[in-house]
Amino acid sequence: MKNATSLTEFYAQIKTDNPHIATDQLGHFNVFEIEKVRKRMADSPEMPYDKRTYFKISLLKGSYKVEYADKTLSISNYGLLFATPKIPYNFNPTSEEQSGFFCVFTYDFLPNENLREKMDALPVFAQGATPVFEIPEEEYNALSLIYKKMKVELDSDYEFRYDLLRNYVLELIHNGQKLMPKHAKVGAMSAGKRITSLFIELLERQFPIDNPQQKLQLRRAEDYADRLAIHSNHLNKTLKEETSFTTKQFINLRIAQEAKTLLMETDWPVATIADCLAFEETSHFSNFFKKQTGESPLKFRSALMI
Structure with missing residues (x-):
C-alpha cells in the first residue's frame, strides 16, 4: 500500500x-x-x-x-x-x-x-x-x-x-x-536495495511543493544520510551500486523535475520557486536549472506560452 x-x-x-x-x-x-x-x-x-x-x-x-x-x-x-x-x-x-x-x-x-x-x-x-x-x-x-x-x-x-x-x-x-x-532487537544488515528504497521514499516525501511557503528541508546528501542514520559515503556508494546514480544526481534530478512542474503549473515568480527549492540566491537556481535542462527558467516558461 x-x-x-x-x-x-x-x-x-x-x-x-x-x-x-x-x-x-x-x-x-x-x-x-x-x-x-x-x-x-x-x-x-x-x-x-x-x-x-x-x-x-x-x-x-x-x-x-x-x-x-x-x-x-x-x-x-x-x-x-x-x-x-x-x-x-x-x-x-x-x-x-x-x-x-x-x-x-x-x-x-x-x-x-x-x-x-x-x-x-x-x-x-x-x-x-x-x-x-x-x-x-x-x-x-x-x-x-x-x-x-x-x-x-x-x-x-x-x-x-x-x-x-x-x-x-x-x-x-x-x-x-x-x-x-x-x-531493542537488531537483526541482520539489509541489502542495498532497502537503503535505496528508503532514500527515494525520503526524497519523494518532500514533494510536491504545494504553496509558496513550503520549502525543502532536506537538500544535501548529508541531510538524507543523517536522516537514515548512515554515513553519506555509504549512502552514495549504495545508490551508485544499485542505480548507477550518485546521491547528488538523484537529488538534482528530482529538484529539476519539480522546478519544471512549478514553472509550468504556477505563476509564481522564479525567485519564489528558487526559495521553495532551498536555493539561497535566484541566480544559483537559474544556473542549476540551465545546467540540468539546457535553458534558463524564464526561457523554459516562455516557451510554454507560444
Whole structure:
C-alpha cells in the first residue's frame, strides 16, 4: 500500500471517516484496534502509516519485520513500536495473527511547546534509534490497558479527556524509554536495495511543493544520510551500486523535475520557486536549472506560452 501523505488520506486508507479529527483545537489524536482495522482493509493487509505528519505508537501481537535503512528489526510474539514523521521505515507482518492497538498524534497534540520541541530528541524518536521492542506477554497485557483507557476517554464527554489522553501518550513513551537499554532487537544488515528504497521514499516525501511557503528541508546528501542514520559515503556508494546514480544526481534530478512542474503549473515568480527549492540566491537556481535542462527558467516558461 502507498504510504499516506495526509491525515485525510490515512483515514481513507483505513476506511473510516474518523469521528475524532481536530481534537479540542490542539492537534490530532486517535486510537485504533488493529484487528478491526484489518477487517476493514481485507483487500490491503499492510498497515498504512502517514510518515509525514504524525507520530504512531503501536502495541503488537503477532510476528512482524520492521526495516530501517541498513537494519532489520523483528517481533516474534508481542512488541511495541514507536514511529516518528521524520524517519521512514517498512513494516510488514510475518504471521497470520495481527492484533493489538495503535494510536496516532500530531506535534500539536502534545501538552506544551517545550515537549514538542524535545520530541525528536527523545531516545524512542531520535535519528539512528531502533525503537522496536519485543516484550513479554504480561507487559503486553499491562500496556493494552492504557490503549483501552484511551478508547474509553476518547468516546467520553469528560471535559478534560484530552488532558488524560496526553498523559496516556506520555505513559507509553516512558514505557518505551525504559525498554531502550535492554530490549531493542537488531537483526541482520539489509541489502542495498532497502537503503535505496528508503532514500527515494525520503526524497519523494518532500514533494510536491504545494504553496509558496513550503520549502525543502532536506537538500544535501548529508541531510538524507543523517536522516537514515548512515554515513553519506555509504549512502552514495549504495545508490551508485544499485542505480548507477550518485546521491547528488538523484537529488538534482528530482529538484529539476519539480522546478519544471512549478514553472509550468504556477505563476509564481522564479525567485519564489528558487526559495521553495532551498536555493539561497535566484541566480544559483537559474544556473542549476540551465545546467540540468539546457535553458534558463524564464526561457523554459516562455516557451510554454507560444
